[in-house]
Amino acid sequence: MTGNDLPALSIADLQSLLRRREISPREVIDILRERIEAVDKDIGAYLSLDIEAASKEAEHANVDLPLGGIPIAIKDIINVMGQPCTCASKILNGYRAPYDATVIEKLRAAGAIPFGKTNLDEFAMGSSTENSALKSTRNPWDLSRVPGGSSGGSAAAVTADEAFGALGSDTGGSIRQPAALSGVVGLKPTYGRVSRFGLVAFASSLDQIGPVTKTVRDAALILNAIAGHDPQDSTSLNKPVPDYGARLENDLRGVRLGVPKEYMIDGIDPQVRAAIDAAVKQLNSLGAEIVEVSLPSTEYAVAVYYIIATAEASANLARFDGVRYGYRAENPKDVLDLYGRTREEGFGPEVKRRIILGTYVLSSGYYDAYYLRAQKVRELIRRDFASVFDKVDALISPTSPVAAFTLGERVADPLQMYLADIFTIAANLAGICGISIPCGFAQLNEHRLPIGLQLLGKPLDEARILQIAHAYEQSTEWHKARPPIASNPPKP
Amino acid sequence: MAGNSDLDVAYVARLARINLTEDEAKTFQKQLDDVLKYVEKLRQVDITGIDVAADGLPVVFREDVPCGWFTAEQALSNAPRQTNGLFVVPKVVE
Numbered sequence A: 001m002t003g004n005d006l007p008a009l010s011i012a013d014l015q016s017l018l019r020r021r022e023i024s025p026r027e028v029i030d031i032l033r034e035r036i037e038a039v040d041k042d043i044g045a046y047l048s049l050d051i052e053a054a055s056k057e058a059e060h061a062n063v064d065l066p067l068g069g070i071p072i073a074i075k076d077i078i079n080v081m082g083q084p085c086t087c088a089s090k091i092l093n094g095y096r097a098p099y100d101a102t103v104i105e106k107l108r109a110a111g112a113i114p115f116g117k118t119n120l121d122e123f124a125m126g127s128s129t130e131n132s133a134l135k136s137t138r139n140p141w142d143l144s145r146v147p148g149g150s151s152g153g154s155a156a157a158v159t160a161d162e163a164f165g166a167l168g169s170d171t172g173g174s175i176r177q178p179a180a181l182s183g184v185v186g187l188k189p190t191y192g193r194v195s196r197f198g199l200v201a202f203a204s205s206l207d208q209i210g211p212v213t214k215t216v217r218d219a220a221l222i223l224n225a226i227a228g229h230d231p232q233d234s235t236s237l238n239k240p241v242p243d244y245g246a247r248l249e250n251d252l253r254g255v256r257l258g259v260p261k262e263y264m265i266d267g268i269d270p271q272v273r274a275a276i277d278a279a280v281k282q283l284n285s286l287g288a289e290i291v292e293v294s295l296p297s298t299e300y301a302v303a304v305y306y307i308i309a310t311a312e313a314s315a316n317l318a319r320f321d322g323v324r325y326g327y328r329a330e331n332p333k334d335v336l337d338l339y340g341r342t343r344e345e346g347f348g349p350e351v352k353r354r355i356i357l358g359t360y361v362l363s364s365g366y367y368d369a370y371y372l373r374a375q376k377v378r379e380l381i382r383r384d385f386a387s388v389f390d391k392v393d394a395l396i397s398p399t400s401p402v403a404a405f406t407l408g409e410r411v412a413d414p415l416q417m418y419l420a421d422i423f424t425i426a427a428n429l430a431g432i433c434g435i436s437i438p439c440g441f442a443q444l445n446e447h448r449l450p451i452g453l454q455l456l457g458k459p460l461d462e463a464r465i466l467q468i469a470h471a472y473e474q475s476t477e478w479h480k481a482r483p484p485i486a487s488n489p490p491k492p
Numbered sequence B: 001m002a003g004n005s006d007l008d009v010a011y012v013a014r015l016a017r018i019n020l021t022e023d024e025a026k027t028f029q030k031q032l033d034d035v036l037k038y039v040e041k042l043r044q045v046d047i048t049g050i051d052v053a054a055d056g057l058p059v060v061f062r063e064d065v066p067c068g069w070f071t072a073e074q075a076l077s078n079a080p081r082q083t084n085g086l087f088v089v090p091k092v093v094e
Helices: A011-019 A025-043 A051-059 A102-109 A152-159 A176-182 A216-226 A270-285 A298-319 A335-346 A349-361 A368-388 A414-421 A425-430 A462-474 B009-015 B022-044
Strands: A046-048 A071-075 A113-118 A165-169 A185-188 A209-213 A256-260 A289-293 A394-398 A433-444 A447-457
Touching: A011 A025, A011 A216, A025 A051, A025 A071, A025 A113, A046 A152, A051 A113, A071 A152, A102 A113, A102 A216, A113 A152, A152 A165, A152 A176, A152 A209, A165 A216, A176 A185, A176 A433, A176 A447, A185 A216, A185 A462, A209 A216, A216 A433, A216 A462, A256 A270, A270 A289, A270 A394, A270 A433, A270 A447, A270 A462, A298 A349, A298 A368, A298 A414, A298 A425, A298 B022, A349 A368, A349 B009, A349 B022, A368 A425, A368 B022, A394 A462, A414 B022, A433 A462, A447 A462, B009 B022
Parallel strands: A071 A113, A071 A165, A256 A289, A256 A394
Antiparallel strands: A046 A113, A165 A209, A185 A209, A185 A433, A394 A447, A433 A447
């Protein structure tokens, strides 16, 4: 083990080194800093880093705690006390979090060190991280392509060995889709499994925090630390938290997996489809029974999502008015001018579009036609899943219909960007859990681009999808593939 | 009515307290008309007999217990303008 190899370690492997006292938490921070200094100018994963604070915490880290001494990168939409929380927006310019989100308190209690804030689409609105008002993040597999989004900074940081693991947030696929496009593991827990207290709200009935990691086991380790009831979040579930790492076996005998026929659409890239077909065969060879199932309301999911998510966003983002925190327009002539110009100058185009759409679908005369109708169709989507989960343990699909697209390719057409989330959105609408794991590569010109396999599970059945994902992962080599920019790239 | 849908972007932006330039309003009008056209497919869905609470989620109550939270100083720590422990805004009442 040399300093060059260390950033490539999984959390579980780093943990072993720390516990054997072969390396100190302080040395880990130093090596990670060097790694970031070497590659982040190309990747652009981080918006801010407080090495001094992390080093100080490392000095008194207890490596025998579940995540003792492990630095975890945090999507810059989660409050970490004393650190900026920009949401990749100009409107939070200068803001410093006066408190820790519950997930940060829980990470600290488990011994982890919150380390650096990662880039995202502004207020998590987007699927490519291109909507960040502050920075451009590139896909470590091909620097001309997007890392996915909105948790693109977290996914790129983990992929490029600039982080051992990270937290993201997922409102319509924002953990799973960037994990797929960047070639790492991304878990969206069941709605209510993880507290949202201290996560800047985008769409409160859909948002959920989860891990982005190199392996399925690492995702289980982070979920162990952050899951659980929180009285400060009235939507958090008061249900016991199992040990998510305890059931990671390699045998899938007795497991029934459903392939939703509505997800196998024409728009899927042929290389993605081939990878998913091969993954289905692999899961079958591990003992899982594969059955075709139907989710008849699938084609309405994106439409429902863009009504409900924008409606909730228009209400949640009303708080950014230049009065209590963040950016304020200069020399306002009255209070309406203060609001109007602060929000004009502070928000980027996608955020404005969504606030306007959300305001419209909630407005008098249109509420029933749009918002109420969307809520009812959402209920149909929820019932679809409830009904198939009577027959199968989990569902399999691509995470994204395409591999990483090029920077700039979709920015001018919001609707095309929205359709990037076609396979991930329904899980948020139904409140179920989902995970994306690497399952192959698309070859484009001289570049290999990662493909993600999505597993969707019943509410609170994270242990099951982690088990299936782990069995698949351990039977393949995909998770061992390293991008060209990795700290230990494959030898020529 | 500015576009191909009932949405008048300039009007709704005023409701949402976002000033827009004319160019921005024009671009958004076109883009959001496209989105609204796409969501029209929800009109085909048979939703008779489906009853949901407005947010689709159970209502959760807890005891109303006072607990420690920000001091005034902490709450004001990010204020763009403040004085005497108060947020400062332009005059609202003449």
